[in-house]
Each structure stands twice: as C-alpha cells, then as structure tokens.
Amino acid sequence: MSFAEPLPRESKPRGRMRRRLRFTWPLFFAALAIGAFIFYYVLTLGYLDPAVNDFVQQWFPLVSINEALVWVMAALGLNIVVGYAGLLDLGFVAFWAIGGYVAGWLMSGFFDKAHVNVLGNPAPFIVGGIHINFWLVVIAGAAVCAFFGVLIGAPTLRLRSDYLALVTLGFGEIIPQVFHNGDDVGGLNISNGTKGISPIDPVKSLSISQQGVTFKSLGPFDHLSRYLIFVVLTILIVFMSLRLREGRLGRAWLAIREDELAASAMGVPLMRTKLAAYGIGAVAGGVAGVAFAAHVSGVLPDRFQFSISITLLAMVVLGGMGNVWGVMLGALVLAWFNSTGLPQLGDTFNSTFGTSINFPSYSFLFFGGTLVLMMLFRREGFLPESRTRLVLREPERTDMEALGSDIEEQAPELDGMRIGGKSGDDEGARL
Amino acid sequence: MTSSNGQPLLALDDVHVYYGNIAAVKGLTMTVMPGEIVTLIGSNGAGKSTTLRTISGLLRPRQGHVTFEGKRIDRTAADEIVRRGIAQSPEGRRIFPRMTVSENLDLGAFLRKDRDRIAADRERVLELFPRLRERITQKAGTMSGGEQQMLAVARALMAKPKLLLLDEPSMGLAPVLVDLIFETISTIREGGTTVLLVEQNALAALRVADRAYVLESGLLNLEGSARELARDPEVVRAYLGG
Numbered sequence: 001m002s003f004a005e006p007l008p009r010e011s012k013p014r015g016r017m018r019r020r021l022r023f024t025w026p027l028f029f030a031a032l033a034i035g036a037f038i039f040y041y042v043l044t045l046g047y048l049d050p051a052v053n054d055f056v057q058q059w060f061p062l063v064s065i066n067e068a069l070v071w072v073m074a075a076l077g078l079n080i081v082v083g084y085a086g087l088l089d090l091g092f093v094a095f096w097a098i099g100g101y102v103a104g105w106l107m108s109g110f111f112d113k114a115h116v117n118v119l120g121n122p123a124p125f126i127v128g129g130i131h132i133n134f135w136l137v138v139i140a141g142a143a144v145c146a147f148f149g150v151l152i153g154a155p156t157l158r159l160r161s162d163y164l165a166l167v168t169l170g171f172g173e174i175i176p177q178v179f180h181n182g183d184d185v186g187g188l189n190i191s192n193g194t195k196g197i198s199p200i201d202p203v204k205s206l207s208i209s210q211q212g213v214t215f216k217s218l219g220p221f222d223h224l225s226r227y228l229i230f231v232v233l234t235i236l237i238v239f240m241s242l243r244l245r246e247g248r249l250g251r252a253w254l255a256i257r258e259d260e261l262a263a264s265a266m267g268v269p270l271m272r273t274k275l276a277a278y279g280i281g282a283v284a285g286g287v288a289g290v291a292f293a294a295h296v297s298g299v300l301p302d303r304f305q306f307s308i309s310i311t312l313l314a315m316v317v318l319g320g321m322g323n324v325w326g327v328m329l330g331a332l333v334l335a336w337f338n339s340t341g342l343p344q345l346g347d348t349f350n351s352t353f354g355t356s357i358n359f360p361s362y363s364f365l366f367f368g369g370t371l372v373l374m375m376l377f378r379r380e381g382f383l384p385e386s387r388t389r390l391v392l393r394e395p396e397r398t399d400m401e402a403l404g405s406d407i408e409e410q411a412p413e414l415d416g417m418r419i420g421g422k423s424g425d426d427e428g429a430r431l
Numbered sequence: 432m433t434s435s436n437g438q439p440l441l442a443l444d445d446v447h448v449y450y451g452n453i454a455a456v457k458g459l460t461m462t463v464m465p466g467e468i469v470t471l472i473g474s475n476g477a478g479k480s481t482t483l484r485t486i487s488g489l490l491r492p493r494q495g496h497v498t499f500e501g502k503r504i505d506r507t508a509a510d511e512i513v514r515r516g517i518a519q520s521p522e523g524r525r526i527f528p529r530m531t532v533s534e535n536l537d538l539g540a541f542l543r544k545d546r547d548r549i550a551a552d553r554e555r556v557l558e559l560f561p562r563l564r565e566r567i568t569q570k571a572g573t574m575s576g577g578e579q580q581m582l583a584v585a586r587a588l589m590a591k592p593k594l595l596l597l598d599e600p601s602m603g604l605a606p607v608l609v610d611l612i613f614e615t616i617s618t619i620r621e622g623g624t625t626v627l628l629v630e631q632n633a634l635a636a637l638r639v640a641d642r643a644y645v646l647e648s649g650l651l652n653l654e655g656s657a658r659e660l661a662r663d664p665e666v667v668r669a670y671l672g673g
Contacts, residue, residue: 248541255527255538262525265487267513267542267590 025325025383033231036065040224044209059344060336062223068335069230070292075315075331076237076324077284082313083322083385084250085277086257087157088165091172092312095282097304098148099141099289101179104197104299106132106140121204121217134203138233138290145286146279148175153278157271169306176304191301198298205229226295233291234328237284241324244280253277257322307364311338314367318374319381326383333382338363438501440465440594440625441486441517445495446505448478448485455481457649458495463594463627468620470628470636470657472670473646479629480522482646483596486627487519488512499594514542518592520583522599522629528572532563535571535582539589549589556585559615577608584615594625601632613639633670637661645670 040062043053074096081089104110109122109129120131132140156167183193191197202217208224218225244250252273255263264270293299311334319330346359374381439462448456456478463469471479484490486497488509497505504512518539527535536556540549557564560581566574571582580600587595597616601609613635620626630636637643637657645653645666653660660666 251534251538252541254530255541258527258529259525261489262521262527263538264489264509265513265519265521265525266538266586267510268538269508269510 071335074288081281091168094175095285099286103293141290149282196300322385447494470640516593518590519596539586
C-alpha cells in the first residue's frame with residue numbers, strides 16, 4: 001500500500017489521541033441522552049426529594065430540553081450548509097417554517113373539506129382535515145424542504161459568499177411572510193394568516209408515566225415521550241451528517257469549502273455539490289420544523305423570525321463549524337440558555353441584589369458579547385473540527401514562504417527531491 | 432522530439448475570450464500533439480492563464496472553439512472536461528491548505544472509481560516526488576512553496592490525465608527548485624502524458640518544451656520549435672533578458 005513508509009515520529013501519539021477523541025464525544029452524548037431519560041423517568045415516579053424536583057423544574061424542565069433538541073436538529077442541518085460546504089446561509093429559518101407548515105397541513109383539521117386519514121391520529125373533536133401519521137409527515141416535511149432547498153438554491157448558489165448570504169437572508173424573510181399573508185392567495189387560504197394552524201394532531205406513541213408504559217395519543221404533558229421521539233430524530237440526523245462527511249460528497253463539500261476554484265479543477269461539479277448541501281441541510285431543517293410543530297402543537301407565522309436564523313448560525317459557530325458534536329453542544333447550551341438559563345440566572349440575580357432587570361430582553365447582548373469573546377479567544381468554537389484546530393495550533397508557514405522565501409532551505413530540500421528516487425526516469429516516470 | 436502528424440490532442444481555433452467587455456484573448460489558434468510538451472509564454476497579462484482556464488472549462492470563449500481528441504469541449508462543464516482527461520495544476524498552486532498531503536492527492540483522483548489503479552498511481556506520484564511521501568500526513572498549507580508546487584503537480588497527475596495543464600509552476604520558487612520542477616515535467620512526458628505549460632520564465636520553459644507559442648496582449652506573436660524560438664532575437668530581447 002501507499003504509505004507503508006515510516007510516518008513522522010510525532011504523529012503516533014497524536015493519532016492515538018485523535019482516535020480516543022473520536023469515541024469520546026459520541027459516548028458522551030449517548031450517555032447524556034440515556035442518563036437524562038433515566039433521570040426524568042425517576043423524577044416522574046416521584047421518589048425523589050421534592051426540593052430536587054423543584055430545582056429541576058426550574059432550571060432544567062424537560063420542555064426546554066425538548067425544545068433544545070429541535071434546535072439541535074436545525075443547527076445540524078445548517079452545519080451541513082455552513083460547516084461542511086462553507087456556504088453562508090442567513091435564512092435557514094425558511095426551512096424550519098416550511099417543515100412546520102407541512103406538519104400544519106398534513107396533521108390537522110385545517111383543510112376541513114378534505115377527509116384524509118393515513119394512519120393518522122386526529123383529536124376526537126376534529127371533523128375533516130388531513131390526518132397523516134407523524135412519522136410519515138416527518139418524511140414529507142423532509143422531502144418538501146429538500147425540494148425547496150434545491151428550488152431556492154438553484155438560482156442563488158451561483159453567487160459567491162457575501163451575495164449568497166444576502167440572497168438567503170431575503171428568502172429567510174420572504175417565506176415566513178408568505179405564510180404570514182397566506183390566508184388569501186387568490187381566494188385560497190393556505191396558511192390561516194397570522195392565526196396560524198393549531199391544534200396539530202397529537203402524536204400517537206409510547207407514553208411513559210406513573211401508570212407505566214402505554215401506547216396512546218400524547219397529551220400536552222407527555223414530555224418524556226416526546227423527548228424519546230426527538231432523540232430518535234436527532235440520532236437519525238447525526239447519523240446522516242456523519243456518514244455524509246466520510247463519503248464522496250463530504251469530500252467534495254470539504255474541497256469546495258477550502259478552495260472552490262481548485263475543487264472545480266479536480267472535477268468536483270460545483271453546482272450539483274452545493275445544491276446537495278443545500279437540499280440535505282434543508283432536510284434536517286424540515287425535520288426540525290415538523291418536530292417543533294409537534295412540540296408546541298401548532299404553527300404560528302410570527303415565530304419564524306430572522307433571529308432564529310442568526311441564533312442557529314451562532315450555535316454552529318460557537319459549537320465548532322463542521323463538527324457534529326461541537327454543533328450539538330453549541331445548540332444545546334445556547335437553546336437552554338435562551339429558554340431557561342438566562343431567565344433563571346436573571347431571577348437569581350434580581351432576587352440576590354434586589355434589582356428588577358429584565359434579563360431575557362438582553363439575550364442578544366449576551367449572544368453578541370459571547371460571539372465577540374469567542375472570536376477573540378477561541379475562534380474555532382468550543383469543539384472544533386480537528387482540521388481547523390490543527391491549523392490554528394500548528395505553527396503556520398506563512399504566505400511569505402509560499403512566495404518562495406524558502407531559498408534558505410534549498411540544500412536539505414534537494415536531497416529529498418531527486419526525481420524518480422534512485423535512477424531518474426525508470427518506474428517513477430510512468431504516468 | 433516532435434511527434435507524429437496525426438490528429439492533435441488539443442486544438443484551439445480562433446478563440447476569443449472576454450472578461451465582460453475586455454478581450455483577454457483575441458483569436459488564438461494553437462495545437463498540442465499527443466506526447467508533446469508545448470509551452471505558452473508571454474508577459475504578465477498576455478492572456479496565458481485565461482487560455483488555460485478556457486481549456487479547462489472555467490471560462491467560455493465568446494468566439495472560436497476548443498477541441499480535445501477531435502471533440503469540441505468549449506461548452507462542456509469543467510468536471511466533464513476533467514473526466515475526459517484534462518487535469519490542471521492551477522495558477523498559484525491552489526492546494527487545499529487544511530487538508531493533508533494524502534487527502535489532497537485523493538481529491539486529485541476525485542472523479543476516478545478504479546481504486547486499485549488509484550493506489551498504483553499514487554505510488555508512482557510519490558516516487559516522482561519522494562518529498563511528498565515524507566510529508567504525507569502533514570497539512571499541505573504548512574509546507575514550503577516548493578513542496579506545495581510539487582503537490583499541485585502530483586495532485587493533477589492523480590487524475591491520470593491525457594493532457595496536463597501547468598500554470599506557472601516556477602512562480603515564486605528558488606532557481607534550484609525551478610530546475611527540479613522542469614526536470615520532473617520532462618519525466619512526466621516520458622511517462623506518456625502530454626503537457627501544456629504556461630510560463631513567464633521563458634528561458635526554463637523553452638529549454639524543456641518541444642514547441643512554443645508566444646502570446647502578447649491576447650494575440651499570438653510567434654510560434655515555432657522551442658529551440659528556434661530560444662534563438663530568435665525578438666524573443667531573446669523581450670523574454671530572455673538578452
């Protein structure tokens with residue numbers, strides 16, 4: 001094989017460490033997911049001290065964990081676009097919204113003239129509408145988003161960096177506006193305007209409560225069951241991200257991210273590869289949209305704001321662009337901080353110092369501040385992709401040198417460079 | 432060294448290329464025969480790199496056509512052109528700095544599916560540039576300019592091209608390294624790969640090439656065998672600093 005040659009000395013321990021790291025984070029997240037499940041299950045049984053229960057309800061309510069998982073799914077989708085392929089997308093909320101409305105259309109009594117039920121689970125008081133099984137809707141949401149991803153991407157992706165970002169920003173504004181004003185599209189109501197679509201059919205799944213495990217329609221408080229569903233969806237997206245990364249498409253994305261022109265010189269089809277990133281990222285965004293609709297049992301157009309796109313981007317950047325585990329960590333931490341951490345910390349601060357500052361309204365101040373600090377002290381994110389980390393840590397031979405200031409090195413370089421190894425033009429020549 | 436009188440491997444026929452309204456190449460006609468080393472020389476801004484980019488499908492000629500093995504390729508997508516057998520080492524090397532040498536080589540073979548042959552070619556490329564074997568796990572961006580240039584050529588060879596396009600391989604390199612790179616270009620040709628070499632370093636290029644085209648402000652100024660051109664008083668005065 002090609003590199004039977006001895007490798008540079010220092011690469012050995014580093015290789016071992018890298019291998020260890022490779023297993024550390026997946027195991028960490030698996031343990032976290034299982035541990036959280038067991039912990040909240042024990043909590044529902046009511047064996048624990050009420051004080052513990054109160055503390056958990058205040059600081060780590062399962063609702064906020066579930067919401068954080070939705071953010072994780074969407075952030076992983078954005079990571080494919082931004083982290084893998086290096087395309088800045090400032091309008092990712094569009095896919096979240098589309099996924100949400102697909103759930104709204106296919107899992108509610110909204111289209112009351114229709115009477116469709118495919119393994120669906122309509123709430124008992126609802127007559128008519130389209131009721132399709134949640135898992136099928138997840139697939140439909142993913143498919144519709146992939147379609148729109150390609151549709152939006154096809155004209156957009158010809159643009160480069162800044163222009164692409166601006167156009168995606170536009171689409172991220174347009175699509176929620178379409179839903180916002182969609183109650184009269186040529187006399188047709190497609191989105192119920194500002195009222196949104198609510199309620200959405202309850203998901204039928206395993207219910208875990210004090211009564212044990214049953215199979216029923218999940219009520220608004222069956223958080224642990226939804227937690228399981230969201231964990232399953234997250235695992236699917238993580239698996240997809242990791243597999244794609246290793247494959248041919250992943251290498252093509254990487255090449256485009258590093259140098260578009262060089263990638264095209266290697267024969268990487270630019271448009272097709274970028275569209276794939278856009279479409280596949282949108283799939284994860286759509287799954288998140290469907291999951292979020294199930295989480296809050298409805299879709300409201302006002303939720304799909306620009307700030308969601310920015311928050312998702314902050315999750316990817318803070319976590320470590322291109323690294324699935326880093327992005328998960330970033331998304332969990334930021335989503336928790338946003339929904340629970342900041343209000344709770346604020347309350348604690350207010351009650352300790354007798355102030356009355358409305359901390360949640362300053363959330364973007366904290367985000368912005370954190371981003372600035374990260375850019376100053378840890379640009380590669382919490383948990384960077386090994387590629388980025390190595391470049392930022394290893395002493396870099398500068399552009400100066402690339403421009404030929406390696407003259408000093410002439411003599412030693414010549415030894416290693418004799419053409420064809422031994423005798424000039426025998427074996428080595430046959431190319 | 433000039434080859435048989437058969438069909439040219441690559442032919443440009445009255446090619447005009449524009450950037451917006453600015454003409455960069457104004458009616459270039461040239462051929463590359465199988466097995467040749469042809470060099471395209473000229474000063475800065477003469478349209479040399481534009482010509483290479485047009486051949487590799489990154490730019491479209493406004494007029495005229497480019498044929499490769501008798502088939503037109505001037506409307507063909509860049510990845511399809513690589514698939515048909517034209518690989519290039521682009522201007523300024525354009526290696527992937529944050530990937531290892533090994534990953535860079537793998538990307539060179541991006542369109543190939545014949546795994547066994549890829550492994551064999553990789554071995555040959557590493558024999559051609561033993562230095563790269565020593566650096567195989569190193570990030571390409573941390574190597575010296577000369578090593579990066581070797582990698583750029585090696586990476587292009589990994590596509591197993593019939594025609595190798597080299598854009599200024601000597602740029603920014605110490606004179607000794609320049610000699611080595613050009614020596615390697617001869618070796619590559621002896622292995623059966625046709626080479627089209629774009630150079631500002633006319634002296635070195637004319638030494639290694641069979642034939643040469645001299646480009647000036649997008650127009651063909653002179654053409655002929657490399658040996659003749661190296662003695663041509665006009666060329667000597669303009670490009671060889673004589």
